Amino acid sequence: MPETRTRRRGVELEKAILDAAWAELNDVGYARLTIESVAARAGTSKPVIYRRWPNRAELVLAAWGSRAPVRPPSPDTGSLRGDLVILFTKIARRVDGMMNEMIAGVMTETFRHPEVAALMRDRLVNAPFGKVVGTVLQRAVERGEHPPVELTHRAGRLPIDLIRNEALINGGSITDETIAELVDQVYLPLLRGLARD
Structure with missing residues (x-):
């Protein structure tokens, strides 16, 4: 019987996306980071990311900000x-x-x-x-x-x-x-x- 995957939402999904963005930054740097690569790493879709962060720059700064309390x-x-x-x-x-x-x-x-x-x-x-x-x-x-x-x-x-x-x-x-x-x-x-x- 195939394993069913629970859909992540809210804070859990945002954390997965920010963690994926941070990992992509670490691996390829800002210039080569794409929303598509972050989505693939986070196990989600580009539209899900774009609903939260309208562009790559905002996603990157959110990922950075999640690493240190303001x-x-x-x-x-x-x-x-x-x-x-x-x-x-x-x-x-x-x-x-x-x-x-x-x-x-x-x-x-x-x-x-x-x-x-x-x-x-x-x-x-x-x-x-x-x-x-x-x-x-x-x-x-x-x-x-x-x-x-x-x-x-x-x-x-x-x-x-x-x-x-x-x-x-x-x-x-x-x-x-x-x-x-x-x-x-x-x-x-x-x-x-x-x-x-």
């Missing part, structure tokens, strides 16, 4: 510097796990494919990461450790930008020493400057 929990060590070091470290470890040759390839493709670049910019600009930084900073204000600061959108996402820049320029894992330098020499002075303004 908003990590806010650390609470009892000191602003301690919280920032933990926050920067979490970002760095996530980047370490993501910044392999395949991801570098996807980043390279953003320069060749305007639709990917536009989606990437939108994702980076609208990421809710600043809320995590805002929570950490508000706790420091409530403890009397830091004066109130109006955290701009750009200042809120700066920890991610600093870590990403460090990873892209210097490659390899970001050391604890580098994280301490970014916190002590860049981010804490910035926050003090914003408080004065």
Whole structure:
């Protein structure tokens, strides 16, 4: 008697598609990835994928995004510097796990494919990461450790930008020493400057 296959739906189907897209990215890179190859790997059809993601770029960024939560929990060590070091470290470890040759390839493709670049910019600009930084900073204000600061959108996402820049320029894992330098020499002075303004 032939084995009947249960039809996947909802979250289970989306996970299968995103996993397949990630595997295809890893195997062939963005330039050679096709919706057809993802559908075959996921055991579904192209129309099913297109109903969820209207183009290859959106599928790729969704697959990438599924590998890392957008908003990590806010650390609470009892000191602003301690919280920032933990926050920067979490970002760095996530980047370490993501910044392999395949991801570098996807980043390279953003320069060749305007639709990917536009989606990437939108994702980076609208990421809710600043809320995590805002929570950490508000706790420091409530403890009397830091004066109130109006955290701009750009200042809120700066920890991610600093870590990403460090990873892209210097490659390899970001050391604890580098994280301490970014916190002590860049981010804490910035926050003090914003408080004065």
